[in-house]
Amino acid sequence: MPLEIPPRYLFIGGLHRSGTSLVNRLANALPGAGGITGSAAPENEGVYLQGAIPHTAQSGRPMHFATNPEEHLTEAHPLNSLETKTRLAQDWAPWFAPDLHWRVEKSPVNLTRMRLMQQLFPMSQFIVVLRHPEAVAASVASWVDAPAQALIDHWIAAQAQMLDDLPYLHAVMVLRYEDIVADAPRALRRIARFVDLPEAALPEGIADGNQTYAGATQMTKAQAAEAARWGYAPGLQVSPWPGLIQHPLRAMREAVEAA
Numbered sequence: 001m002p003l004e005i006p007p008r009y010l011f012i013g014g015l016h017r018s019g020t021s022l023v024n025r026l027a028n029a030l031p032g033a034g035g036i037t038g039s040a041a042p043e044n045e046g047v048y049l050q051g052a053i054p055h056t057a058q059s060g061r062p063m064h065f066a067t068n069p070e071e072h073l074t075e076a077h078p079l080n081s082l083e084t085k086t087r088l089a090q091d092w093a094p095w096f097a098p099d100l101h102w103r104v105e106k107s108p109v110n111l112t113r114m115r116l117m118q119q120l121f122p123m124s125q126f127i128v129v130l131r132h133p134e135a136v137a138a139s140v141a142s143w144v145d146a147p148a149q150a151l152i153d154h155w156i157a158a159q160a161q162m163l164d165d166l167p168y169l170h171a172v173m174v175l176r177y178e179d180i181v182a183d184a185p186r187a188l189r190r191i192a193r194f195v196d197l198p199e200a201a202l203p204e205g206i207a208d209g210n211q212t213y214a215g216a217t218q219m220t221k222a223q224a225a226e227a228a229r230w231g232y233a234p235g236l237q238v239s240p241w242p243g244l245i246q247h248p249l250r251a252m253r254e255a256v257e258a259a
Helices: 020-028 082-095 108-112 114-120 133-139 148-168 177-182 184-194 221-230 250-258
Strands: 008-013 033-035 102-106 125-130 172-176 244-246
Touching: 008 020, 008 108, 008 114, 020 033, 020 102, 020 125, 020 177, 020 184, 082 114, 108 114, 108 148, 114 125, 114 148, 125 184, 133 148, 148 221, 172 177, 172 184, 177 184, 184 250, 244 250
Parallel strands: 008 102, 008 125, 033 102, 125 172
Antiparallel strands: 172 244
């Protein structure tokens, strides 16, 4: 009897309103990959459909969670256990289609849980989504009672922590929202190659929403200096950025870079 190969997990994370739902749509379009469907959870996010990692109304709050030390879950966390892994897999299984090669789980809080998730699911891979900090701050302004400059500071701190986490991760790709909407077919090719799946038809309805926030509060000079490493400048300006891909196989890295 052939050995059954369990599905692997592709975790998508990023700050709220950064484009994680868009990347989720692209990944779910690939043959052999699929996300959570049919749940009553917001955006079908798996964080609401499991009981292994406590998640309350104080967890994952927009523009708060990424700088909360209690929500930065690493391999040193007490939840790094077989019990946690088993409970997560059991709780999520009913929401995924059968016979998937990749189970795609999109929750913004994955941004701060990648190191723990890698320990629980060693063959998992991660996609982090970035969007211009001015657009993110303007987009979440109706949810969060804080000035735009504080929201941009949170964005900067979140990406700094993500950079600190990267050396501990085997397979992770960072995508910018602006690059995705500018060339969605290429973004889909990159995701397909990252998870070694065939390409697929592009989902409809992909459009650039950044201009909705034209005139939003701009970054300060100090904030702009931090955001420049990602190709972001004041006034929603975006410059070319080479992208970021980590994978233990050089051939996979080169395939993504060549897409």
